[in-house]
Amino acid sequence: MSLDLVIDRTIPxxxxxxxxxxxxFQFGTTHIGNPYVxxxxxxxxxxxxxxxxxxxxxxxxxxxxxxxxxxxSAIYKDNVNFINMGFAPFAMLTGEHWHLVPAxxxxxxxxxxxxxxxxxxxxxxxxxxxxxxAAYASHYINQFKDRGSCEFMSEFAFEFPIKVxxxxxxxxxxxxxxxxxxxxxxxxxxxxxxxxAATTSVVAYLRGEIEDRKRNPREDxxxxxxxxxxxxxxxxxxxxxxxxxxxxxxxxxxxxxxxxLQFWHLAxxxxxxxxxxxxxxxxxxxxxxxxxxxxxxxxxxTVANKVELKGATMMPGDKVIMSTTLxxxxxxxxxxxxxxxxxxxxxxxxxxxxxxxxxxxxxxxRELNFAISQFLKEIPQFQLEPGKDVEFHLGMIQPLELPLVx
Numbered sequence: 001m002s003l004d005l006v007i008d009r010t011i012p013x014x015x016x017x018x019x020x021x022x023x024x025f026q027f028g029t030t031h032i033g034n035p036y037v038x039x040x041x042x043x044x045x046x047x048x049x050x051x052x053x054x055x056x057x058x059x060x061x062x063x064x065x066x067x068x069x070x071x072x073s074a075i076y077k078d079n080v081n082f083i084n085m086g087f088a089p090f091a092m093l094t095g096e097h098w099h100l101v102p103a104x105x106x107x108x109x110x111x112x113x114x115x116x117x118x119x120x121x122x123x124x125x126x127x128x129x130x131x132x133x134a135a136y137a138s139h140y141i142n143q144f145k146d147r148g149s150c151e152f153m154s155e156f157a158f159e160f161p162i163k164v165x166x167x168x169x170x171x172x173x174x175x176x177x178x179x180x181x182x183x184x185x186x187x188x189x190x191x192x193x194x195x196x197a198a199t200t201s202v203v204a205y206l207r208g209e210i211e212d213r214k215r216n217p218r219e220d221x222x223x224x225x226x227x228x229x230x231x232x233x234x235x236x237x238x239x240x241x242x243x244x245x246x247x248x249x250x251x252x253x254x255x256x257x258x259x260x261l262q263f264w265h266l267a268x269x270x271x272x273x274x275x276x277x278x279x280x281x282x283x284x285x286x287x288x289x290x291x292x293x294x295x296x297x298x299x300x301x302t303v304a305n306k307v308e309l310k311g312a313t314m315m316p317g318d319k320v321i322m323s324t325t326l327x328x329x330x331x332x333x334x335x336x337x338x339x340x341x342x343x344x345x346x347x348x349x350x351x352x353x354x355x356x357x358x359x360x361x362x363x364x365x366r367e368l369n370f371a372i373s374q375f376l377k378e379i380p381q382f383q384l385e386p387g388k389d390v391e392f393h394l395g396m397i398q399p400l401e402l403p404l405v406x
Contacts, residue, residue: 028395052312168247188395207237207241221247255368259367286372287369289343379406
């Protein structure tokens, strides 16, 4: 498809040439090797606290990059100078005007819509799903536990959390393959045409499902979105779509990514794997430490007012990359940040912080906990298949494949 969009890729006049640096985490690119040591730690070693890069936002648009944990945290909490609206390109690419609900909303709307959704993802609500989460984890492990090997991403990491979120949203399990294909193009595509085509397909599908829930309500989150009220009124069709689209992209990829990264660590650090086998009570703390050290997600903010930060002048309309990946390995925030210390108990920003703290963090933690706990119970000491180099997506750092043997 051809996009009739004008993308301004010029460097603004207020950005000095001396502040421009290369950004290795471009959408649609991959890396063979350890992307955290090779790329993330290298940025911290060589780049200023704030810099500008030519190719960051989808569509190869330029943006500011803030690499310090404290600065990333402060921007997350600043809804006056840094706004969420427009941080994702999806609606723009379809020529429509919906937005992710509540992720792309700013005060005062954000607080009202978040309060409407929050009860769905409280710790109590998530605990009610534990039996189902455990059953799905066991189902996939049973498929390969006697084989002595698995390709972890395709045989576990992608489908296990997707099963859970599809149940919650109310989407058919037999479309997992199609959903995964759309998700890959949405979150790992480099060219706008690929992202736009996937967006158009997902939007058309979700709009059809939403219309079905209006006629045939069920016990699922789509029906919740259709019937939910904010300040006494129901969401309009675009708001319900934004709610559904947010669930779709949030639920189908982020947990899969963290599963891949955390099992990659355990497969390549036998001592940490053995420690968790001997001390399963340490698993929740280990998950938090790996979420810090292997943070994968970058989102965006748009500058609303002129801001001076660490020698950089950010002007209204500028994009800012919110890289949890860089924040999690900031040497000014963490002692030996490249080391995974399973008992560190870090206060990381991998689920963001402030008003936009991830609503699904309790569910994500439970899924990661069940996956690691049951895998270690059912599978003996595992490692990467000898001779296999792991390749990673870089737009959101994720192993393409993770061949494990035991």
